[in-house]
Amino acid sequence: MKPKPRKFIPGLLFWAVLVASNLPTAHAGLPDDTTVYWNGSGKRVHIEKCRRLTDDPAELAKLTKMTLAEAKVKELPPCSRCPGSELNEERLAETSDAASQKAKAFPPETKVYWDGGKRGHIASCRRFPEDKEVNSTYGKMTAAGAMLCSRCPGSQLNVERKARSSNKSKDYGKYGRKGAKARAAWLNYPEKEYDPKTKAYCDALWMRVHEESCPMVLLKDKKRVITLEQADKEGWRIGETGQSGRERCCFHGYRRNHPEKEFNQDTPGLTQIMKSGRLKWHQAGCHRFIIKPEHVPMTMGEAMAKTDMNPYVCVHCIERGPNLTTVDLKKLRQRPTAPEFTPPAGWTPEPFSPDKRPSEKEIDILIQETLARDYSILEAPFENPLASLEEFMGMRFFFPVDNWLTFYQAYRATGDKRILESLRVSARHYRDLCNNYPDVAQLKARDPEGMAFMYSMAVSARLTLKLARKHPEQVNEQEIAEAASFLKAIVSTLKPVCEGDDNLDSEMGIPKELADDFRRRAFNRALNGIGTIAMATAALEDLQVVVKTSALQPQIDRYRKCVREYFKNWKSEGCLYTEADGKTYFYYPYIAGGDTKRQNGLLLGGADDQGHYSHSMQGVMLVHDATPELGADDEFMTAVANAVYHNSYTKNGSIQCPSADKIQPLSRKKFGAPIDRFYMFEAFRDGVIEGQCSKLSPSEKVSVNSEYSSRLKTLHAQYLKALRENPGLIHL
Ligand SMILES: [Zn+2]
Ligand SMILES: [Zn+2]
Ligand SMILES: [Zn+2]
Ligand SMILES: [Zn+2]
Ligand SMILES: [Zn+2]
Structure with a gap:
């Protein structure tokens, strides 16, 4: 329906209020003999002046005509846009632009209901008691020091309230x-x-x-x-x-009539103690908060009473509003937990060298530190299991991918089978989710960003099966069967996204929806999913060899095409540029279709910032390790290493090649280094780690590179370097 121009003028409200206030009943903004129209099925009627009533005489003739009194008998009130209707006044009281209104000067004889307390009500107030009638006047009430309530339309308190709430609802x-x-x-x-x-x-x-x-x-x-x-x-x-x-997602164009529910003192939630020592109160299910058994359930009131801990409510939780279920803490405590790491007495962490293997003792400590990391099962077990699935759908898998990446790199760098087992814990969990709730899993995996929830399934299957091929004596039947079960779950989850020939993209030859997603999703967001497909592909190839079949070839071929097309598109959106010294550099815009231009083969504008670039490269690494021929071969990795190395000696927050930097240096974000996610590129160009640390003093450098993450990434670079010499290498 096309909205008609507004016929209602604010002054009319006060006239209506005045009339109403002089009538004996509480809900009589319009005379009972007012003509109203009803469409025969809705819950509301409209008066002639309502902008929701049709202008078209033919349409109007189809409607049932009656008096307001008749409509009242049928429990059909005039709608919230019918000027002067009760619902309209209520709506205006809640949403009108109070800044342009002043409190009304009520004549002293205005009839009110007043029980002798602090507040009274005019007849049009929604707080006017149902079972009462007007019993006093505005003059008498105010003389006794009482006021009209904040919901009485036009009252001083009402205007103040509207000013507050309209500011809120406006911005x-x-x-x-x-x-x-x-x-x-x-x-x-x-x-x-x-x-x-x-x-x-x-x-x-x-x-x-x-x-x-x-x-x-x-x-x-x-x-x-x-x-x-x-x-x-x-x-x-x-x-x-x-x-x-x-x-x-839906109910587009619906304008609510009542406020959203907010927290109150009794709202249940969970508290966490922040590094600062402050107490932070969340709703279970907040995406900024992975629930752990040590978090203490508290109502908001209880949390806010802990004033010595400077308590506060999570801003994301305020925005999202209340939840409807609570965490099943018993189930949460039954989940596998990682062992704790206790540093050996007298041990001080020291940096690892990029090319000299650390002592066995140092490697063993690194393994212990790795095993202490949590398995990254993201969604909590709620008392209502449906809530867990909804939480899963809402989660972005950036955070677990960080721990899964750590396990993956640590396994490559050490070959410790317990680390592989750490990956399997979350893999089992997400395999079961795929099997028990296939619709939910498929919905989550409908784009590469969501696919990353299968990261630990793909990666652990790949490591297990690669090992089974090369060292059959190291892998048992059960491990092979489990890896196969992970792959089976991945294949059925990816089926609606990656398979089918009904709607292929004419250029990429893969399903159109996926192709379109490749073209518009920020690269850093998609690449862990692309890496997951690549790992699953390599694992399926291993599985075919191990169980001697070729039944999985159709999926393998399709996945390979997806990965290849992704890289083709990414490289064409980005820039592989060879400088005068013969070195090639790779850089790309944060997102396709941005404000970029080409000049003599150089991409100018939009270059991705170091942080996002480094995240993209985590997915690239998986593709390199699994299916390098699909776009992340040595040559490409070297072009990345060159760009990262060059950037580390500039002050530019965005990564480009030297010639592009000469024309227009960019900083999508502020320059920041070191970023240890780049350390692995030491394998493709000597000095990358040194470059990342080039802005640090010698003591800062030692301190940064002694951290767990830096040591791991340095050792992992050694694995990648060794892999270049020996492409069959499973781990260092
Ligand atoms: Zn209406
Ligand atoms: Zn009132
Ligand atoms: Zn919806
Ligand atoms: Zn209402
Ligand atoms: Zn929160």
């Missing part, structure tokens, strides 16, 4: 800058009227409802269904999705 300031911006953008959807009885599907984790057709409704048949009207009244978030609720 959503309490939701932070990004949160406010996202929510303000929703108002660009033209307002749309929904039948209040529209089905609203309730999430299990967050207090959110969705439309029946919303793609974010998981396990629909298990969901509670309420009406849109009830959802609005109870304060559910309507059509919100994503970690912080910044994406609008």
Whole structure:
């Protein structure tokens, strides 16, 4: 329906209030004989002046005409846009732009209900008691020092309240800058009227409802269904999705009538003690918070009472609002936990050399440190299991990938089988998720960013099967069967995304949706997923050899094509540039389609920053180790190493080749070094680690490179260097 220009003028409200306040009943903003129109099915009627009522005489003739009194008998109130209606006043009281309004000067004879306390009400107030009638006047009430309440339309307190709430609803300031911006953008959807009885599907984790057709409704048949009207009244978030609720997935154009539910003193949550010593209160399920058994459940009131710990509420939790279930702490405590690391007495960590193998004792300590890392099962076990799946869907797998990457590199650098076992813990968990909830897993894996949840499955299967091929005596049947089960789960999860010939992209020859995703997703976000596919591909090839079959070849061929096309597109969006000294450099824009141009073979503008570039390279490493021929061969890795090395001696936050830097140095973010994620490129160019540390003093350098992560990455660079000599090498 096309919105009509607004016929209502604010002054009319006060006229209506005045009239209403002089009438004997509480809810009589409009005379009972007012003509109203009803469409025969909705829960609301409209008066002639309502902008929601059709202009078209033919349409109007189809509607049922009656008096307001008749409509009241049928329990059909005029809608919230009908000027002068009760719902309209209520709506205005909640949302109108208070800045342009002043408190009304109520005539002393205005009829009010006043029980002798601090506050009274005019007849149009929604707090006017149902069972009471006006019993006093504004003059008498104020003479006794009482005021009209903050919901009495036009009262002093009401105007003040509106000023506060309209600021809030205008810029959503309490939701932070990004949160406010996202929510303000929703108002660009033209307002749309929904039948209040529209089905609203309730999430299990967050207090959110969705439309029946919303793609974010998981396990629909298990969901509670309420009406849109009830959802609005109870304060559910309507059509919100994503970690912080910044994406609008459904109910586009719906404007809520009631405020969103907020936390109160009794809201249950969990607390964590921050490094600063402060107490931070979260809702279980917050993406900024991986629940551990040591976190203490507390209500918000209890947490805020711990004033000696300077308590505060997580801003992401404020933005997202209340959850609906609690963590099953018993189940959480049953999950496998990593052993604790105790540094040996008298041991002081020291930097590893890029080319000399550390002592066995040092390597053993590194292994112990690695084994102490958590397995990175991201979603918590909630009392309502559906909530765990919803949390899983909302999670971005950047964080676990960090620990899985650590396990992977540590295994390559040491060959310690317990580390491989650490990878399998999360792999089993996510395999079971794929098998028990295939729809959910497939939805998560519909783009390369989401596919990264299968990282530990792919990588552990690859390591196990590579070992089984080369050293059959080191791997037992059960381990092979388990690796096969990981791969089976990956294949069935990727089926709707990577297989099928119905809708192939004409250029890439892979499913169109995936091809389009390759072209628009920020590279750093996609590459861990691409690396996961590459690892799964290599593992499937190993499995074919180990169990002597060729049944998996169709999947292998498709996955290979996906990885190859990804790299082809990435390299064409980016730039492989050979400088006068004969060295080639690789750099690329943060995202495809940005503000870039080409000049004599150089890419100018948009170059990715060091941090994101380094994240992209973690995925590249997997492709290099699994399927180098698909785009991450030695030559390419060397071009990356050259670019990283060059950048480390500049002050530029973005990585480019020297010629591009000469024309226009870029800093998408501020320059920062060292980044130990780059240390592995020491294998492709001597001096990369030294370059990363070139801005540090000698003592700073020792301190940074003594850290666990630097030692691991340095040793891993040794593995990669040895791998170049011996392509069959499984670990150092
Ligand atoms: Zn109306
Ligand atoms: Zn009131
Ligand atoms: Zn939705
Ligand atoms: Zn209402
Ligand atoms: Zn939080």
